Amino acid sequence: MTLPFPFPREHNWPPFFTPQPNTTTRQDQLRKWSDLIQSWCRHHRQYRLSLIEAVESPLFHNATLRKRLDIREARAVVDWMTKSEEEGGGGRRAEWIPDAGGGSSSGVMGSAQGQGPRTVAWIWWKRPEEWADLLVEWVEGTGQRGSVLTVYELIQGEGTMSQEFHGMDTDVMLRSLSVLVKRGKAQIFGGEGQEGVKFF
Numbered sequence: 001m002t003l004p005f006p007f008p009r010e011h012n013w014p015p016f017f018t019p020q021p022n023t024t025t026r027q028d029q030l031r032k033w034s035d036l037i038q039s040w041c042r043h044h045r046q047y048r049l050s051l052i053e054a055v056e057s058p059l060f061h062n063a064t065l066r067k068r069l070d071i072r073e074a075r076a077v078v079d080w081m082t083k084s085e086e087e088g089g090g091g092r093r094a095e096w097i098p099d100a101g102g103g104s105s106s107g108v109m110g111s112a113q114g115q116g117p118r119t120v121a122w123i124w125w126k127r128p129e130e131w132a133d134l135l136v137e138w139v140e141g142t143g144q145r146g147s148v149l150t151v152y153e154l155i156q157g158e159g160t161m162s163q164e165f166h167g168m169d170t171d172v173m174l175r176s177l178s179v180l181v182k183r184g185k186a187q188i189f190g191g192e193g194q195e196g197v198k199f200f
Contacts, residue, residue, distance in 0.1 A: 005043045005058070008036060017067040019076070027088075033069075033077045034090040038125040047169040048097065050120045051075060071119075078121050095122045122172070131165055131176035136185060138163055139199045151177070151188075151195040 010016045010032050020026045040059045041049060051074045054060050061068040069077070082096060083089020097120045126134070135154075139145055142159065153159070155173055160166045165173065177197055180186035187198045 005040060007058075008032070011036065011062055012065065014065055014067055017062070017065070017069055017073075019073060030077060030080045030090065034081045034093055037077070037081070037123055038093055041123040042125040045167060047122060047172045048120055049078070049094075049123050051078065052119050075118055079118075081123075082121070092127065093124045095124065097121060126164075128172070128175040128179050131168075131172065132179035132183070132185075134163070134165060135176060135180065136199075138165075145199050148196050148198045150190075151197060154197065 016029065016032070020029050037049065037059070041047065051071055055068060055071050055074055060074055078094045078096075081090040081094035082092065085091045096118050098117070138160070149157075151170065151173055155166065155168050155170065165176075174188070174195070177186055177188055180199075181188060185200055187200070188195055189198075190196045
């Protein structure tokens with residue numbers, strides 16, 4: 001059973017839901033929204049965020065205060081999350097999904113079918129590079145180097161049940177494995193849906 005999500009105290013402050021005019025306050029507000037979105041997605045094991053659905057959820061809508069982020073402001077927050085810190089953004093903790101017609105394999109927020117551009121984003125509560133590091137730790141810790149595993153085994157297998165990447169969105173797993181391929185630590189082979197991975 002999933003425990004209720006622990007909202008930060010800012011979520012109960014009306015000004016949190018209104019874009020702040022002061023630049024410093026605005027940056028702080030965006031950072032807090034970014035932290036909240038990442039925590040929410042992590043808590044719900046959610047890898048994609050549909051803004052159209054999220055603006056109706058408790059994440060962006062505090063029913064007690066009767067305050068919500070509208071879709072435009074939610075998009076502005078996620079836009080900030082997609083930029084690097086050097087660009088004055090949130091450290092690339094989100095990435096817009098260009099064609100979000102395929103729906104969400106996490107199932108938490110439902111399908112993204114038929115939604116337009118910049119309405120669905122990956123939320124990187126761990127970036128693919130960070131997931132890749134965790135995969136390497138697990139491979140080395142369980143003596144799997146040199147062995148071949150299917151992507152399905154990595155995501156759903158009994159051997160990974162204690163791991164944070166268990167139950168991961170398949171696309172996120174493939175992105176993370178691609179990082180390992182670039183590092184020369186893995187090889188992916190096989191067709192779509194039947195991918196195997198060899199770890200080096």
